[in-house]
Each structure stands twice: as C-alpha cells, then as structure tokens.
Amino acid sequence: MAERLDAAARVFADQGFDQTRIEDLAEATGIPRATLYYYFAGKEDILAWLLRRMLGDMADAVAAAASGAAPARDRLAAVVRAKIDVMARHPATCRALLADLGRAGRIPEISAAIQAAFHHPVRRLLAEGEADGSLRPVGDPETTASAVYGAISTAATHYLVADNHLDSERVTVEVTTFVLAGLGAPVVRARR
Amino acid sequence: MAERLDAAARVFADQGFDQTRIEDLAEATGIPRATLYYYFAGKEDILAWLLRRMLGDMADAVAAAASGAAPARDRLAAVVRAKIDVMARHPATCRALLADLGRAGRIPEISAAIQAAFHHPVRRLLAEGEADGSLRPVGDPETTASAVYGAISTAATHYLVADNHLDSERVTVEVTTFVLAGLGAPVVRARR
Amino acid sequence: MAERLDAAARVFADQGFDQTRIEDLAEATGIPRATLYYYFAGKEDILAWLLRRMLGDMADAVAAAASGAAPARDRLAAVVRAKIDVMARHPATCRALLADLGRAGRIPEISAAIQAAFHHPVRRLLAEGEADGSLRPVGDPETTASAVYGAISTAATHYLVADNHLDSERVTVEVTTFVLAGLGAPVVRARR
Amino acid sequence: MAERLDAAARVFADQGFDQTRIEDLAEATGIPRATLYYYFAGKEDILAWLLRRMLGDMADAVAAAASGAAPARDRLAAVVRAKIDVMARHPATCRALLADLGRAGRIPEISAAIQAAFHHPVRRLLAEGEADGSLRPVGDPETTASAVYGAISTAATHYLVADNHLDSERVTVEVTTFVLAGLGAPVVRARR
DNA sequence: CATGAATGAGCTTTCATTCAT
DNA sequence: CATGAATGAAAGCTCATTCAT
Numbered sequence: 099m100a101e102r103l104d105a106a107a108r109v110f111a112d113q114g115f116d117q118t119r120i121e122d123l124a125e126a127t128g129i130p131r132a133t134l135y136y137y138f139a140g141k142e143d144i145l146a147w148l149l150r151r152m153l154g155d156m157a158d159a160v161a162a163a164a165s166g167a168a169p170a171r172d173r174l175a176a177v178v179r180a181k182i183d184v185m186a187r188h189p190a191t192c193r194a195l196l197a198d199l200g201r202a203g204r205i206p207e208i209s210a211a212i213q214a215a216f217h218h219p220v221r222r223l224l225a226e227g228e229a230d231g232s233l234r235p236v237g238d239p240e241t242t243a244s245a246v247y248g249a250i251s252t253a254a255t256h257y258l259v260a261d262n263h264l265d266s267e268r269v270t271v272e273v274t275t276f277v278l279a280g281l282g283a284p285v286v287r288a289r290r
Numbered sequence: 291m292a293e294r295l296d297a298a299a300r301v302f303a304d305q306g307f308d309q310t311r312i313e314d315l316a317e318a319t320g321i322p323r324a325t326l327y328y329y330f331a332g333k334e335d336i337l338a339w340l341l342r343r344m345l346g347d348m349a350d351a352v353a354a355a356a357s358g359a360a361p362a363r364d365r366l367a368a369v370v371r372a373k374i375d376v377m378a379r380h381p382a383t384c385r386a387l388l389a390d391l392g393r394a395g396r397i398p399e400i401s402a403a404i405q406a407a408f409h410h411p412v413r414r415l416l417a418e419g420e421a422d423g424s425l426r427p428v429g430d431p432e433t434t435a436s437a438v439y440g441a442i443s444t445a446a447t448h449y450l451v452a453d454n455h456l457d458s459e460r461v462t463v464e465v466t467t468f469v470l471a472g473l474g475a476p477v478v479r480a481r482r
Numbered sequence: 483m484a485e486r487l488d489a490a491a492r493v494f495a496d497q498g499f500d501q502t503r504i505e506d507l508a509e510a511t512g513i514p515r516a517t518l519y520y521y522f523a524g525k526e527d528i529l530a531w532l533l534r535r536m537l538g539d540m541a542d543a544v545a546a547a548a549s550g551a552a553p554a555r556d557r558l559a560a561v562v563r564a565k566i567d568v569m570a571r572h573p574a575t576c577r578a579l580l581a582d583l584g585r586a587g588r589i590p591e592i593s594a595a596i597q598a599a600f601h602h603p604v605r606r607l608l609a610e611g612e613a614d615g616s617l618r619p620v621g622d623p624e625t626t627a628s629a630v631y632g633a634i635s636t637a638a639t640h641y642l643v644a645d646n647h648l649d650s651e652r653v654t655v656e657v658t659t660f661v662l663a664g665l666g667a668p669v670v671r672a673r674r
Numbered sequence: 675m676a677e678r679l680d681a682a683a684r685v686f687a688d689q690g691f692d693q694t695r696i697e698d699l700a701e702a703t704g705i706p707r708a709t710l711y712y713y714f715a716g717k718e719d720i721l722a723w724l725l726r727r728m729l730g731d732m733a734d735a736v737a738a739a740a741s742g743a744a745p746a747r748d749r750l751a752a753v754v755r756a757k758i759d760v761m762a763r764h765p766a767t768c769r770a771l772l773a774d775l776g777r778a779g780r781i782p783e784i785s786a787a788i789q790a791a792f793h794h795p796v797r798r799l800l801a802e803g804e805a806d807g808s809l810r811p812v813g814d815p816e817t818t819a820s821a822v823y824g825a826i827s828t829a830a831t832h833y834l835v836a837d838n839h840l841d842s843e844r845v846t847v848e849v850t851t852f853v854l855a856g857l858g859a860p861v862v863r864a865r866r
Numbered sequence: 867c868a869t870g871a872a873t874g875a876g877c878t879t880t881c882a883t884t885c886a887t
Numbered sequence: 888c889a890t891g892a893a894t895g896a897a898a899g900c901t902c903a904t905t906c907a908t
Binding site (some may be wrong): 110111116117138142171186193195196198199201224231233234236237238240241242244245246247248249250256259269271273276277279281282283 | 303306307310314329330343363366372384385388389390391392393395396401416419423424425426428429430432436437439440441442443444447448449460463464465467468469470471472473474475478
C-alpha cells in the first residue's frame with residue numbers, strides 16, 4: 099500500500115494540496131475514498147504521512163552523513179549529497195513539499211521534522227567546521243543553514259519539476275561546489 | 291488602495307492561497323467582497339497583482355544591479371543585495387510566494403516574470419563572470435541560478451516568517467558571502 | 483418568506499429532523515439550498531426559528547389567558563384553550579415538536595422557551611388556584627404541569643397527525659373537561 | 675445479552691435515534707459493530723427490539739390491570755399505575771420513545787403495538803365506565819385516550835429525564851388523581 | 867462606481883452495511 | 888459464531904461568483 103501512495107504524492111505535487119480532491123487521490127492510488135479515510139484521518143494526514151516518510155529517510159541519511167571523524171567540510175559535502183539522494187528517492191514528495199511549503203509549515207510535526215532532519219545537523223556541522231578549521235566561521239548559523247537548505251532544495255527541484263527525475267550525480271557536483279566554494283573565482287593568495 | 295492590499299498579501303502569506311477566502315481578504319483590506327470583484331477578476335487575480343507588483347520591483351532592482359561595467363562578481367553581489375532589499379520591501383508578498391510556490395508556478399505570467407526578473411539576469415551574469423574571470427565556470431547555469439535563488443529566498447524568508455521583518459543588511463552580508471565564497475574555509479594556495 | 487417556511491415545518495413533521503435533508507427543505511419552500519444557508523446558520527437553526535415563532539405565539543397567548551382577575555380555574559381553562567388555539571395555528575410546527583421532542587429538548591433556547599411559555603404560567607396558576615380555592619391542591623406542581631402539557635399536546639396532535647387540521651373547539655371542550663374534572667363520574671356528595 | 679442492550683436504550687434516549695451511530699451502540703453495549711449486525715437487521719431493528727420489549731411488558735401489565743370485575747374507574751386507576759410501573763422498569767426505552775415519537779410512529783409494528791397495549795384497553799375501559807356509571811361519558815374516546823396517554827407519559831418522563839429514575843409511587847398518586855378527578859376543586863353538590 | 871443579496875457548484879467527511887475469515 | 892476490514896452512498900456546508908440597484 100505504501101507504493102500506491104506514491105501516486106498521491108504526485109498528485110499533490112502537480113496540483114497542490116488544496117486543489118487536490120480526495121477523489122483525485124482515490125483515482126490515482128486506486129484506493130476508494132472511504133478506504134483512504136479508514137487509514138488516514140483526512141487529506142492532510144495523507145500529506146503528512148508522505149512527508150513523514152521522506153523526512154524520516156532524510157533524517158537517517160543526513161545523520162549518517164554528518165557523523166564520523168572526517169573534517170566537517172567533508173561531512174557537509176556528504177550531507178549535501180545525502181539530501182539530494184533522498185530527494186531523488188522521493189521526487190514527488192519533495193516537489194509537493196516545496197510547492198506547498200506554507201501548508202507543510204503549518205503542520206507542527208512536519209516543520210519540527212524538517213528542523214530535526216536537516217537544520218539541526220547542519221548547524222552542528224557549521225560549529226564543528228569552525229572548530230576544526232575546515233569551514234569558515236559564519237555570522238548567523240540559522241540563516242546560513244536556511245540558505246544551504248534552500249540552495250539544495252531549489253536546485254534539485256528545478257530538475258524534478260521538469261521531468262520528475264533527478265540526475266543526482268550531476269546536481270550533487272554542481273551544488274556541492276556551490277555550497278563549499280561559492281561562485282567567486284578561486285582567489286590566488288600569497289603564501290605568507 | 292494599493293496599501294490596503296498589503297493586508298491581502300499578509301493573509302495569503304499566513305493562510306495560503308486556497309485557505310484564504312475572498313471574505314478574509316475583504317475583512318483584512320476593509321474592501322467589500324463585491325468591490326474586490328469590481329477591481330479584480332477573482333482571487334487569483336489579486337494574488338497575481340501582488341506578485342506582479344513585487345516582481346516588477348525585483349526586475350527593476352536586479353536589472354539595475356546587474357548592469358554596469360563592474361566585474362560580474364561585484365554585480366552578482368549587487369544582485370543578491372537587490373533581491374534581499376526587494377524582499378524587505380514586500381515581506382508579505384514574498385512569504386506568500388514562497389509558501390505557495392506551486393500555485394504561483396501554475397500562473398504562467400508569474401513564473402515567466404520570475405524567470406525574467408531573476409534567473410535570466412543571473413545566468414547572463416554567470417556567463418559574463420566566466421568571461422571576465424571574476425566568477426568560476428559553472429557546469430549548469432540553470433541549476434546554479436536556481437541554487438542562488440533558493441539560497442537567497444529561503445534565508446531571507448527565514449527572517450520574515452519569524453516577525454515579518456527583514457534585517458536586510460545582516461542577511462545581505464551573510465548570504466552574499468555564502469553565494470560568492472561558499473562555506474569552505476579559504477584555502478591558502480601557493481603562488482607558483 | 484415566513485410563509486414559505488411553513489412548508490419546512492411540514493417536512494420536519496413528516497420525516498423527522500434528521501431524516502430531512504436540506505435539499506428537501508429547499509424543494510418544499512422553493513428556496514435554494516445556499517439561500518437557506520444565507521439566512522440560517524444550518525438545518526437546526528431553521529427548526530429553531532419555526533419553534534421560536536410558535537413558542538412566542540404560545541407565550542403571548544398563554545400569558546394573556548393566565549392573567550386577569552377571574553378565578554384561577556377559569557384562567558386555567560382559558561390557558562388550555564389558548565394552547566390548543568396556538569397548535570391549530572401552527573399545526574406542522576407542533577407535530578414537528580412532538581415528533582422530535584428529544585432534539586428540541588437538546589436546544590437549550592427551545593426547552594427554556596417551552597418552560598417559560600407554558601410550564602411557568604401554569605405552575606403559577608396552580609398556586610393561585612389553591613389560594614383562591616378554585617383548584618384543588620396538587621402535591622407536585624411540576625409533575626402536574628407536565629401532565630397538563632402532555633395531555634393537551636398529545637390529544638391535539640392526535641388530530642393533527644390525521645389530517646394536519648385541528649378542530650379546536652371540539653378538542654378544547656374535551657380536553658378542558660378532562661383537565662378540570664378528570665374522567666371519574668361526578669361524585670354526589672351530601673350537603674351538610 | 676438483553677441487559678447489554680439497556681445501554682443501547684440509554685444512548686438512543688440521550689442522543690436520539692438518528693444521532694446515534696451504530697458505533698455508539700457498539701461502544702455502549704460492548705458488542706462489536708459487526709456482531710450487532712449478526713443479531714439485528716440494522717439500527718432501527720435494535721430500537722424496535724427495545725420498544726417491542728417494553729410494549730410487550732406494557733401490554734401485559736395494562737391488560738391485567740384492565741381486566742377483572744371491579745368498577746371501570748378502579749381498573750382505570752390500575753392501568754395508570756401499571757403504565758407508570760412499566761415506565762419505571764424501562765426508563766431509558768421510555769425516554770427514547772418519547773424523544774423520538776415521530777420515528778417510532780413511522781414503524782408500523784410499533785405504532786400498532788402502542789395502540790394495542792394502551793389505547794385499545796383504555797377505550798374499552800371508558801366505554802365500560804360509562805356503562806357501569808363509574809366514569810363520566812366522554813365525547814371522543816380516542817382523543818381522551820390520547821390525553822390520558824400523554825398526561826402519564828409526559829409527567830413520568832419529566833422525572834426520567836432528570837435522573838433516569840422514576841419514583842413510581844409518587845407519580846402514580848399525582849397522575850391518578852389528575853386523571854380521575856382533574857384539577858378543579860371538588861364541587862359540593864346537592865343531593866336531590 | 868460600489869455593494870448587499872442571492873445562488874450554483876462541489877468537496878470533505880461520515881456511517882450504515884457487507885463480507886471474508 | 889463472531890468480527891475486523893473495507894467501501895458505497897449520501898448530505899451538510901462552504902465559497903467563489905453574479906447581478907440588480
């Protein structure tokens with residue numbers, strides 16, 4: 099039944115939460131309306147289930163990437179890769195999330211899960227990177243974590259909206275470089 | 291009357307487009323329901339008007355920032371600043387846009403305006419930066435432009451959702467550094 | 483519009499409140515569903531309006547009958563007549579009330595109105611009758627008032643259900659005699 | 675299992691038939707929904723079973739009270755007592771009946787049972803009372819029987835709704851006096 | 867010009883009921 | 888025998904939109 103619900107994610111992503119009628123989900127999943135209500139409390143609960151599933155996956159992947167003894171810089175790169183991989187694994191759910199960010203934000207459980215799965219680990223990494231010297235100090239870790247989150251999500255989703263498919267490798271390289279090195283040309287500095 | 295509509299933007303931002311009843315807009319703006327229909331074709335037209343207003347502002351500001359003879363790198367920094375300034379000037383509309391990205395994307399006029407106001411200028415800048423050597427070459431300008439857009443929007447909105455107010459200067463510094471230099475610690479390279 | 487709603491009372495009386503679909507009321511009254519919602523908060527509000535109208539009438543009629551300088555016994559007879567007359571004037575609403583007594587009782591405003599319109603005046607009358615010697619003392623005025631209410635309502639409704647018409651005069655005579663003299667044969671008592 | 679169903683009667687009485695979900699009955703009785711369907715044809719069949727049980731009891735009790743060689747007046751008094759005793763034995767079912775009189779009336783078997791259990795015996799008694807001189811002649815026996823029925827039911831239920839308990843003796847005295855002697859003060863008549 | 871009144875269209879949700887085990 | 892799982896059918900209510908004034 100879990101796979102049947104991927105179709106629901108696609109509908110949410112294409113039409114938006116509020117424009118999606120329960121009947122649309124029933125048709126897309128092949129599950130009768132009343133049966134959906136037998137398993138879920140309502141439309142929002144279906145969205146929440148999808149987001150929960152993806153965010154659980156993301157929490158695991160990001161946590162694994164963020165742990166270990168490697169320099170924070172390398173682990174941050176691994177986190178970027180992990181997030182993009184998760185998005186590639188849940189393309190429709192990701193599009194649904196980005197397309198209806200406000201709605202998701204109004205579900206406390208979900209916004210908490212986003213914080214826990216991504217923002218907290220990244221903020222920790224920023225601190226560790228400053229400590230081990232592999233990342234530059236940032237003035238405002240919260241804002242920076244948001245910027246990283248937004249850069250990855252938006253860039254990856256840019257692919258997803260096109261064809262619902264994500265060339266993880268390509269995007270990972272592009273975005274990782276962006277996150278770690280920015281867009282400025284490498285500055286040749288004098289050795290003192 | 292234009293200012294009255296700021297209240298509408300706030301309602302859209304707080305509740306989401308579909309959850310906002312025309313009656314909510316009427317109450318928030320003090321304009322009777324039927325009168326809103328006298329001026330606008332419908333609910334979506336009100337949102338479109340708000341987005342159009344902000345995107346027009348953004349188009350102007352970004353175009354101004356992107357033009358000139360300065361190195362592309364400096365102009366990109368100016369574009370980042372310009373976009374953040376625009377967001378500070380239209381906080382509610384920006385939140386409404388980010389919260390309902392899917393809906394806005396489904397309005398052709400709006401997604402075209404976003405492309406024209408931000409993505410096109412930035413892509414041009416990336417090319418010019420590669421040419422003048424002030425920006426590093428990027429593999430996929432579209433994806434990168436999306437990443438830049440996402441980084442700025444998400445970071446800035448992070449402030450807006452908190453208190454609907456944006457400390458432009460602070461965010462600009464943070465985000466500009468992120469966009470230009472990334473998060474990695476500056477690498478000391480040997481001069482040959 | 484008030485007369486249009488008499489049709490609603492008939493539907494409530496025939497089918498019961500819960501079995502009555504808003505659409506049934508719309509058809510019976512000729513008022514579109516949405517228009518009913520424009521004027522009433524919901525189905526129950528329509529029933530409440532009908533009951534309120536009848537109970538207001540009853541309150542006035544009973545109050546008028548119960549007042550004055552005549553012996554309480556005569557005024558009680560007038561109250562019986564008044565209640566029956568009101569029922570004859572609102573046949574469908576009365577049937578609806580008796581058929582769905584539980585529902586009406588669960589609307590606080592309505593049960594309060596029934597108490598105020600009938601039970602309170604009758605209890606006062608019982609007390610005055612005991613004082614002026616025109617009515618016999620009763621052990622429990624509340625129970626007795628209920629008995630009187632039930633006797634009148636049930637007897638009168640017995641007619642209404644048959645043909646939705648009430649021969650007030652006939653029922654009044656029958657019920658008044660019952661209420662004042664009971665069913666026992668007149669006892670011949672010795673003059674002292 | 676019969677006792678388990680008393681809980682169902684209480685739910686019907688408190689919420690009304692239509693507002694009662696089968697699930698409510700399942701919870702109240704401790705009998706799973708599907709099992710209720712194993713024993714009963716549906717919701718209405720459960721109500722009918724309860725009413726049938728009470729009306730059977732009433733039929734027996736009233737028949738016993740109405741029979742015998744005593745004057746009709748005394749037997750009528752016994753009938754009043756019998757009906758009140760039955761109500762005291764089935765408090766919830768009685769409340770359910772009075773609260774949803776319309777629904778019960780629409781079940782032919784039930785309205786027939788009410789007629790057979792109470793109205794027919796009472797009408798017979800009225801005729802016999804007129805014959806043996808112990809009851810006064812009444813113009814319309816049907817209406818009068820209804821009045822008696824309503825007086826007893828309403829007065830007794832007045833107690834039941836308060837605390838679901840009926841002080842039979844107290845109500846019996848009050849109502850019997852009312853039914854036989856009415857409320858008027860005893861008139862002293864001259865012996866011829 | 868501006869607006870109060872009126873309504874058509876549609877969607878979420880509930881629930882009685884069935885049936886395989 | 889008894890029941891958890893599944894579903895078809897229905898209805899209350901909301902709301903965008905229209906229009907007469």
